[in-house]
Amino acid sequence: MAEGMIHNKNDFLANISARLGREQSKQVTRPDWKHRPQLEILKKASPEELAAVFSRNSVEKTTTVIETDSTHLAKVLLETFSKYGGGRVVATKDNRFGEYGLDSVLAESGAHVWNPELGKENIEIAKQAAIGVFFSDVSLAESGTVVQFNDKDIARSVSLLPLTYVAIVPKSTIVPRMTQASYAIHKSVEEGKRLSTCINFISGPSNSADIEMNIVIGVHGPIEAVHIIVTDH
Amino acid sequence: MAMKIGDKPFFGRVDDALKDDFMRQAMSSAQDRLRGKKISATVEDELVGDWEEWRSAGEEIRRHTLENLDFYLDQLSENFSKRGGHVYFAATAEDATRYIQEVAKKKNAKKVTKAKSMVTEEIGLNEALEEVGCEVYETDLAEYILQIDDHDRPSHIVVPSLHKNKEQIRDTFRDKANYTGTEEPKQLAAFARSQLRETFMQADIGVTGCNFAVAESGSISLVTNEGNANMVTTFPETQISIMGMERLVPTWEELDVMINLLSRSAVGQKITTYVTNLTPQVTEDSIDAPKEFHLVILDAGRSKALGTEFQSALHCIRCAACVNVCPVYRHIGGHAYGSIYQGPIGAVLSPILGGYEEYGELPFASSLCAACSEACPVKIPLHEQLIRHREIYVKEKAKTTEKLAMKTFGIGASSPSLFRLAVKGMPTMMKPLVKDDSISSGPGPMKLWTAVRDFPAPGNGNFRHWFDNHKKGGGTDG
């Protein structure tokens, strides 16, 4: 890949080193942090407990939570589509839809599956869509958060433009909190793996408290959110 | 400079603010709600564990990062550029705006959308972009409100439109944007959504600030609730992010801790609705991602705090927890500070960034009750830094003419109302020491305040160097 330009680095950093009263550090080792409260949270929670905490915290953010198993997922998804407007559905291009036996649901509901070959037309469709559906890659119990590692197929628009997002949350993706997700990302950076261009942590519908501290649900992103927790097959 | 708000001298602004009952009412109720939310998400949240441990974790991460700032900025810029992004190190606000103007011209940009933009406010980016023919759209609800109200200035670092109530917002929308709805926040927000929806899609450039950059991967992390930052960074062909040079963490592991401290301290949330982490990938074939990504790393006076007693002011993560507990901010509101950075952190930071000549009086807008230092999630000793600023300011003023210094220090005379306020915030035990609008002497924090009046000898040899660099103000280095 073509590297980008870096301007004015040397003078800028030399000034910092001088202010700090030393030569520029060539190698710095992160200390072993003395305080790591993040490791304690939900440390001993079982998958069931994690799912319960995830569910509770999703609801707290006004997200609707549905729990099901992989056998009933197709039916639940179809019901969800009809409940949230019955309008156009847009889905990420993700093999997991096939693995969970959901391709027929997408076809039946006339969903548009993101197709990079169609270019900007995808965005137009997502803009008009009632529902955007995708899988959560990692899910955070502490905050009821779903995480997407976006790329050309797992498009950013799907969770952003439609009026409602529907995230399918395999129970096995639920971890205690951001700590576990961050650690996994850190490890993959260390191993030199390619990092997704957008790692998106999403916790319910968009909202704002900018007007007299009143929470308004639904500002520029989705107005409603659904998390479907599914016990893996 | 763009950091500055209004032209009146500080004490004049304070007296104006104290007469504005309406604004004060808005400020105190907002402060109470923000503070209440923070408390329930920190010390009262059993799941989060010992909040003091979190604060210590935050402090230790910030200290290490700032002590090795040159190393981590080097790493950040190399990793960002390896992925095809462009990095511009800007020593001054002018350098930053010039570079961004160049990018805008090269891209022949007409429409620019912005999100998370306190640092862009600091450098006066909107005006700079307008100069080169761009229309600039603020998209955070609060900033959108200020922009359409003839570019009103921010009064709070997290909720910039805090000084406005819903009726005022309704009237502004009606007068400036033909709004016909009611003052219901839901309707007002829906109006902003409909107004900005197409603009997001049409913008040529998306501009954002940066909550934290991650050195190990060259990523930019944005902490938001409204979804606008995602819109701004998803649809335009070009993205420009601007960060204060201190706003980074070594790795994703530290990002985790900082996001938790920020979300809980700023808005009382376990995590904000969106934490959007962006890394350049220009050759990627995504349809909904920028093709060009610029990162502007800004000094603009920050480096002057490095190696001095004010270094830890750069640990700040802009959560406004200190603002939300400050008894002086509660009464005088944000605009009285005359800076886009208000409250205790504003009073510490503004003289560092903008100089004592412009902002030297701000450190007196404090009762030194230390509530700010206790609230700070990264344990910045704010009240001690305020005292130190006062010492430096007085010492220098005293050098020019002792009389002038005495006058400046007669807060009681300059602003009786501020003085009363400051006294009100003092520990009760101090009150007997107050006589005739002046304070004779006192133990504890007040002792330091009163010591200031006696023009103590400078604390250490660095101080002359520090003040020389600051007394003229401005972003350039001396």
Ligand code: SF4
């Ligand atoms: S000084 Fe501390 S409390 Fe104040 S805004 Fe900065 S981080 Fe928050």
